[in-house]
Amino acid sequence: MSAPVLDVRGVVKTFGDTVVLRGVDLSVGEHQVVALIGGSGSGKSTLLRCASLLETVDDGQVLLDGEDVTDPRVDADAVRRRLGVVFQAYNLFPHMTVLDNVTLAPTVVHGRPKAEVQEEARAMLARMGLADKAGEYPDRLSGGQQQRVAIARALGVRPRVLLLDEITSALDPELVGEVLAVVREVAAQGMTILMATHEMGFARQVADTVAFLDGGVVLESGPPEQVLGDPVEERTRRFLARVIDAGRL
Amino acid sequence: MALRRRRRPRPQLTTVPPGGALPAPSPLELSRRAWRRRRARRSTLVALASTLLFAAVAYLVVTSAPGWPRVQATFFSPSVAWESLPEILSGLWLNLQVLVVGGLLVLVLGLLVALTRALRGPAFAPLRILATGYVDLFRGIPLIITLYLVGFGFPALGLQGMPTSPFVLGTVAIVLTYSAYVAEVFRAGIESVHPSQRAAARSLGLTHRQTMRIVVLPQAMRTVTPALLNDFVALQKDVGLISVLGAVDAVRSAQILVGQSFNFTPYVVAGLLFVLLAVPSARLADAVTARARRRQQSGGLL
Missing domain, CATH: 3.40.50.300 (P-loop containing nucleotide triphosphate hydrolases)
Incomplete structure (x- = not known):
């Protein structure tokens, strides 16, 4: 190894x-x-x-x-x-849409172009069965949906370890x-x-x-x-x- | 520069925890602690040095100004300051009375207005509109205009039993203005309590009033205490404005003394006394805010 x-x-x-x-x-x-x-x-x-x-x-x-x-x-x-971290209580940002939650770190922290990050985020949300939730706010989602968004958010930065x-x-x-x-x-x-x-x-x-x-x-x-x-x-x-x-x- | 948060010293392990005492810290950990200590010390020194440097520069710039000797004589005369102190202090006593009486009334009236604005249901619409109108009006009018309107307008009505003392009228004007502000602070606090708390209380059978009193307000108070203390500090200096009605408070006494001596030092004295009054409240506000933050966050680094 x-x-x-x-x-x-x-x-x-x-x-x-x-x-x-x-x-x-x-x-x-x-x-x-x-x-x-x-x-x-x-x-x-x-x-x-x-x-x-x-x-x-x-x-x-x-x-x-x-x-x-x-x-x-x-x-x-x-x-x-x-690193990518997913918390027990999701900890999504309630004032941002699902898509903004996922694209926040790649754009703001990693400085990647917004269009590219959004496309990637939409594809990831789609793979997680959340294609139609990109524009929703977290509080309107079920716990399972929120946690899947949190996973997508953590993966958005392409972490070395999750x-x-x-x-x-x-x-x-x-x-x-x-x-x-x-x-x-x-x-x-x-x-x-x-x-x-x-x-x-x-x-x-x-x-x-x-x-x-x-x-x-x-x-x-x-x-x-x-x-x-x-x-x-x-x-x-x-x-x-x-x-x-x-x-x- | 912001001071680094000091690491609290690790409490001594007085009882041996289950599983036995921890082994002594490793050399690596000891070197990390030493590094953090050095870092903290360096930050403190940098902060101290930059503060001293700034003070020195400010001192030099001010004292080297061409008009400084004249300013020093007319604004910072120790003898005038000492002579004016007793009268200004007795004036400040009036400010303190307005502050205490006004402060308590503001809390009561502000809370009542906030609760009125929080009432639900169409039956209360007139009350709500009244409360909203009150807040809009008195938050919008400059305090000094309210003081003139109340201080000179009320007595002019010539009503039987209308108080004419500037102390009472000044307090009324200040209470009217500040209650509008404080009502909004309370309302923000009430709305910050999550609706699920109201749902839980109502489903236990509590009435709207009981829910407010027992569940919502205690939580709201915790949130708004720092903001309330902030308003209290503002109130402390605004009580000096009752001088425009002719009340002989600290500001007015200083004004009279300035007129007598042609020296502005009494204003500086009065200003310093108000600062002294505000500092304890400001520190208290800081402490309360810090305590609230500690209680709401479960530790960690961020």
Whole structure:
């Protein structure tokens, strides 16, 4: 395997007295899909926020294409330009149309010609089944539609890696499928993805690696069949049992 | 130059968290912290140096002006300032009274107008139109004209029991103008509360009034407190305008003293006293705004 696109090394993150991450190691190779699983409060979102430089780490490093992006000397804006982030609550800009949401970063941040970006954005929205929604405002869309727009927005900047933070957790069960279908297609096209998720079935189908986060460290990681089917660690076993009880697997 | 936000010192881990204490920070992390500290120190020094430089240049330019000795004698005479202080202070006491009484009345009247404008349903249309007209009128008229109209117009009516004291009339004029502004601030706050909150409250069976009082207004108040404090700071200096009605407030006292001494220093003294009055409110407004921001954002870097 070539050098990882995203390499997390010994990342520590505390909030006051609470230690959320106590030395997380994780790497995501080119065209790889890594699924982060773990109980709520296990630090999945915090890890993604550290990777997207929305939080400073308290120790350890995050490398993006071999560059230490946790070095305070790097231009964080320049790093974020190479990342795509999709949030649990969509975070679309409510005062802009769907098309403007998607074309904002490519035009304003990357300075690409508007006509070209719009054409590309329309094509992308069409692939996601949102061709007729380009002129709508986000509040008029369903959660699943909004989340698909958010994915389109994140992909609009052609990121090196796509970070997905529990993107289906706020959705009705019947809308989860349409969003996951989009992620599946994006993964199939070779996008490098790190996703925090509660959808074990989806992780099993799409992920190359599943990492179980517990007690602030990656307790166990490996191919989905192994981690989800025959976990080594007792805690992983117990976590999966709880998930199965809840009917999510 | 904007000061960098200081990193809060990391709290000491007094209790050992589950999973044991963290190992000591790595050399890499220590070097990062050292770098950030150096950066913060450098930013502070640059800010300090540029401020001092600006002050020095401003001082030199002003004091080297040909008219400076004359300006210094007529505007910044320490002896005149000291002599005028007691009278201006006693005048300021009147301003403070107007401020406190007026401020409270403005809050009440402003809220009433805002609530009237927020009423729904065709039955309340006349009230709404009245409230809207009031706001349009008094936000549009310059305060000084309202002061003249109220201060000289009301007594001229010759009605039985009409107050003639410039203190009362001045307060009325200020309350009329400021209530219109504050009503709009309140209205913006009420409208900023998401409709889903109203839906939740009404579906629990709360009436319109209960919804406003218990659910909407408390949230609206939180949003508008910084804006209200801003209006309060503006009110603090505008109370000085009652001097045009002949009330002997700080401004009027200064005016009288200027007339007696042919020295403008009393104006400067009065101005400085108003600044002193405004500074605590301005800092309070800053603090409240910062607190609201911290409460609404869940941390992070941005």
